[in-house]
Amino acid sequence: MIVKKRFFSFTKEEIQFTTESGYTFDALQVAYETYGRLNRERDNAILVLHALTGDAHAAGFYTSRDPKPGWWDPMIGPGRALDTDKYFVICSNVLGGCGGTTGPTSINPRTKAPYGIGFPPINIRDMVRLQKILLDNLGIKKLRMAIGGSMGGMQALEWAVTFPDSVETVVAIAATHELSPLAIAFNYAGIKAIENDPLWRNGNYYSSGQPVKGLMLARMIGTLTYKSDELFKRRFSRKMDPERGLFQVESYLEHQGEIFVNRFDANTYLCLLKAMNRHNIAEPYGLLERALRRIKAKVFMVGIDTDMLYPPVDMRSFIQRLNTAGGYGEYREIKSYQGHDAFLVDFDQLAPIVREILKNTRTKTLLNESPLV
Numbered sequence: 001m002i003v004k005k006r007f008f009s010f011t012k013e014e015i016q017f018t019t020e021s022g023y024t025f026d027a028l029q030v031a032y033e034t035y036g037r038l039n040r041e042r043d044n045a046i047l048v049l050h051a052l053t054g055d056a057h058a059a060g061f062y063t064s065r066d067p068k069p070g071w072w073d074p075m076i077g078p079g080r081a082l083d084t085d086k087y088f089v090i091c092s093n094v095l096g097g098c099g100g101t102t103g104p105t106s107i108n109p110r111t112k113a114p115y116g117i118g119f120p121p122i123n124i125r126d127m128v129r130l131q132k133i134l135l136d137n138l139g140i141k142k143l144r145m146a147i148g149g150s151m152g153g154m155q156a157l158e159w160a161v162t163f164p165d166s167v168e169t170v171v172a173i174a175a176t177h178e179l180s181p182l183a184i185a186f187n188y189a190g191i192k193a194i195e196n197d198p199l200w201r202n203g204n205y206y207s208s209g210q211p212v213k214g215l216m217l218a219r220m221i222g223t224l225t226y227k228s229d230e231l232f233k234r235r236f237s238r239k240m241d242p243e244r245g246l247f248q249v250e251s252y253l254e255h256q257g258e259i260f261v262n263r264f265d266a267n268t269y270l271c272l273l274k275a276m277n278r279h280n281i282a283e284p285y286g287l288l289e290r291a292l293r294r295i296k297a298k299v300f301m302v303g304i305d306t307d308m309l310y311p312p313v314d315m316r317s318f319i320q321r322l323n324t325a326g327g328y329g330e331y332r333e334i335k336s337y338q339g340h341d342a343f344l345v346d347f348d349q350l351a352p353i354v355r356e357i358l359k360n361t362r363t364k365t366l367l368n369e370s371p372l373v
């Protein structure tokens with residue numbers, strides 16, 4: 001499937017967009033891709049939401065010579081779980097990202113320089129409110145499904161709460177309604193790794209070069225949380241990499257850091273980690289139960305048994321609270337030794353779960369009369 005990156009831009013005279021922190025952008029751009037066709041009833045749209053370092057390129061190839069397709073390609077396409085013969089699939093880069101949507105690397109029209117750390121503090125709701133503007137522009141009033149993993153799952157849950165009339169089904173994979181203290185702590189370690197690099201220069205490094213060591217270390221810390229003990233044992237055991245004089249697992253971590261600095265920006269990483277740390281669907285409503293009572297979508301949480309960041313027990317507990325609050329929630333689980341990143345790898349398990357959810361939420365009455373927890 002050959003695909004194209006698209007852009008939607010607007011000025012504050014056309015649409016006023018103010019973050020929850022109170023900043024109004026003079027102008028905004030959203031990078032997005034679409035796969036499949038919107039039907040005449042405009043009721044077959046599925047919004048795919050990307051994780052921390054993902055982007056709008058969820059599926060397909062830009063050219064026939066591209067070595068790699070989009071990051072969820074095995075999930076999206078003709079006959080795949082998100083079947084583009086039936087559904088119109090949209091994926092956009094998040095607000096604050098560095099994949100074409102306005103973020104810290106974008107030029108601030110007021111200063112004519114990159115926003116850098118002058119980019120306003122944002123949260124997951126801000127990302128979702130910008131996606132809603134994009135969908136309004138595409139003529140989509142109600143989503144058949146909002147689906148994503150990790151930070152993408154957080155956005156999917158925010159869709160259910162912030163725009164209850166605009167989404168039918170929500171699938172949040174390896175995600176949470178609020179970040180746990182452990183996840184905040186890991187993110188803080190990543191933040192400090194960048195900020196303590198002298199090349200970070202308080203975020204003013206665009207003419208001098210990235211804080212490479214800090215960003216590499218931040219990615220290494222993140223990678224530890226995306227994998228699992230079992231994965232590292234199976235893949236590396238205690239074997240050495242003789243060329244580098246390192247344990248293979250050390251060499252792997254170095255490699256993850258090295259490839260990351262070539263595709264990501266340090267201020268963007270800080271902006272998105274902080275947005276995740278702030279994530280709490282209950283915040284505007286005071287109590288989680290009040291937020292849950294707003295939800296009209298059928299919500300499916302998909303846990304990963306080896307995920308140290310978003311443990312299944314927390315995801316089950318969220319579903320229980322949703323059902324107690326009168327909503328409809330079900331829990332599913334991927335059994336994997338891959339850890340948190342399983343949602344980017346274990347498609348043989350994820351695809352059937354998503355197919356089943358799409359099939360069973362098609363009819364007005366669900367096949368499961370009572371929610372499963």
Ligand SMILES: CC(=O)SCCNC(=O)CCNC(=O)[C@H](O)C(C)(C)COP(=O)(O)OP(=O)(O)OC[C@H]1O[C@@H](n2cnc3c(N)ncnc32)[C@H](O)[C@@H]1OP(=O)(O)O
Binds near residue numbers: 054241259341344
């Ligand atoms: C949903 C989102 O929006 S996120 C977007 C998806 N993310 C990305 O595509 C980029 C980030 N990538 C990832 O997170 C991972 O590659 C995943 C989760 C997609 C796949 O994970 P895995 O299949 O376990 O592969 P992983 O990336 O961990 O390891 C493979 C890489 O490590 C390298 N590697 C493996 N062992 C070693 C070692 N001992 N020493 C050095 N390098 C090693 C491989 O050569 C390979 O390198 P390459 O990526 O440059 O080709």
Ligand SMILES: N[C@@H](CCO)C(=O)O
Binds near residue numbers: 151
């Ligand atoms: N490894 C993925 C998932 C993080 O939650 C990423 O880098 O975006």
